[in-house]
Amino acid sequence: MSITVAMYSHDSVGLGHARRNRALAYALAADLPRITGQRVRGLLVAGHPDATADALPEGWDWLVLPGFTRTTSGYESRHLDVSTERLWHLRSATAAAALQAISPDLLIVDRHPFGVDDELLPALETMRDTGTRCVLGMREVLDSPEVAEREWQRIGGPAAVAHYYDAVWVYGDQNVYDPVATGEIPGQLTERTRFTGYLAHGRPDDPLTSSSVRVEQPYILTMVGGGSDGGPLGLAAAQAKIPAGHRHIILTGPQMPESDHDQILEAARNNAEYRSQIRVDRYAPHVPKLVRDAAATVCMAGYNSMAEVMATTTPALVVPRNSRRQEQPRRAAALAAAGAVQMLPAEELNPQELSTWFAGAVDRRTLRDAIDLDGLSAVGDLAAEQIQSFRQTPAATPQFTAPIQRVH
Template identity: 75%
Template sequence: MSITVALYSHDSVGLGHARRNRALAYALAADLPRLTGQRVRGLLIAGHPDATADSLPPGWDWLVLPGFTHTRQGYMSRSLDVSTERLWHLRSATATAALEAMSPDLFIVDRHAFGVDDELLPALETLRAAGTRCVLGMREVLDTPEVAAAEWERIGGASAVAHYYDAVWVYGDRNVYDPVATGEVPAELADRTHFTGYLSHGRPDDLLTESSVRAERPYVLTMVGGGSDGGHIGLAAARAALPTGHRHLILTGPQMPAEDHQSILDAARSSADAQQIKVSRNAPHVPHLVREAAAVVSMGGYNSLAEIMATTTPALIVPRNGRRQEQLRRAQALAAAGAADALHPEKLTPQALSGWLEEAVSRRTARDAVDLDGLMRVGDFAAREITPRPVGADLFTAPVPTLNETRPLPHV
């Protein structure tokens, strides 16, 4: 006997969704055999090929869907020369076929209940009829309550989500930030919403190899997640003065535009500290680099901060300054909890970073007041979900979306 788990992330921008699911995969692979006495296998469905650079537990594998990307004109094919409609059909059919073949006991979807433009609805119908338990996993901050409410409405409201999903897992500490209290998670879903704690302690950390990106200690670290919109932070970091005796490792991310990456390289080479600065696209062992750093500057994405909070490394969060308020609200909440410092993006300058780095490298940051043990609990949460249920049993009787409805493509 074995348990099969499938996880989905749409990954139109960044790698945060896939990295979160990867951390869950390792936690479930470690804990479910102990809790259930059965071996566990799994499939991670992702939407960006860079996701596969990260390893998975034995018996697990990646399925990468042809990618969507977000442009000024909306969501379009990332690489294939096909229409948005044709790509939607390809992704939806591929995901549905894979899930039918795997017949998972548990299906975990990251953030977007129905995927890109409802691409998951055919699969969810099939899984629901087969008795698969379905979980919607949510980061702790979505956006302003008004924006979040509009997004829920666009996918059919809480009733549509409740029809397909047995539970909602919020990957955070409700004492730091409570999206149910703010209204970002609708009240209708409150009775099936469970807070896991931040997915921090126990995140997978790939082994160092001869080709691994390294920095000689002491060093400071700047990282901007996938990098698609982190060029301004990397540039300010490359121009910042370093604390005496320290080196600087700047991770620009695999998705940073080439011109932004080149600007950071040029700034680093022209710096008075040029010999002490290393710029790299990516490193598979970020948790190790964060632990060993004297201080870290980071954007406010969930996964970057989850990795940082598992350490005592002082952190300065410079949140994304764009259409979404998610990173800014997270930065403010974690700063209020004493887990990190925050710098409003409008105040970002090389001088501001220089001053913070000079002070931060002489201290460490205790984060014991924040619940960081979510990965140690998800096995128990999953084991409780994997219970017999009558095939095809309704979870909610309110109207649900139909497969031929057209809805706006989701935000990241």
């Protein structure tokens, strides 16, 4: 007998959703066989082709849906020359068919309960009919409470989520940031909510084989996640002074616009005193290890970047994104208050601030032992509990009917 796990992430911007699910896949592949005595296989449904650059455990695979991208007027097709409506139907039908074909014991959905414009609802209806246990995985910070409430109401409110989801896993430490207390997770879902701890310790490396970075120690590190909006941070880093005896690695990310990447390269070449010590690249092999071995790191405040940082003792200066959402500023402030990082507001970012911080950071380390960083060790038991319920309990009788339609 075997266990089948499926995961979904919509991935219209960045790779954070898919990489969070990938970390869970490795944790479950390692722990569920030990806990249950059964082998485990899985399928990760994602919406960005760059996700597949990251390997998966043996017996697991990716299913990449044709991509959406977010524009000022809403979601549109990233590459495929079809209407938004047709792409929605293609993605929705593909996800539903794939999940029905593998009939998972457990489905884990990252952040967006019903996907892009409710594209996941048909699949969730099928999962209810088969009795599959469904888990909604949430970052510890969503947005300001007001924005979060509007988002919950836009998808039908917490009752709609409770209709389809058996549990909500919050990937954070409740003592550092509590989205239940702030109202970002509605009170109606409190009984289903479990805090796992941050998905920090035990994260898999990211062997991006297209990289040509050769690491020479000691070095400082600047990274901007996927890079779609990391241009200002990368540019300031390329113009900063470098502590004596160190090199500077700047990772611009696979999704940084070419013009921003070129501007950072040019700034590094024009940094006459330090240009021989600066390396600018989009990718690096084994990013968690790169963070761990750095003398100091500057980064944005995306969940995965913070998880990689907190698994180390590397000093970190966090420059949170201040556009679109309040997620990153709120996360950075909470972790700074807990003593895990230092925070520099985006409006105060400049090369001089980075130079001063690097100079003082390379001679110290940061202990983060007071924070629960062992979420990847906790999810095995939580998953096993859900799977046991799946195999002992018949499918629930529907009590709430959510409309299967797109939300505009």
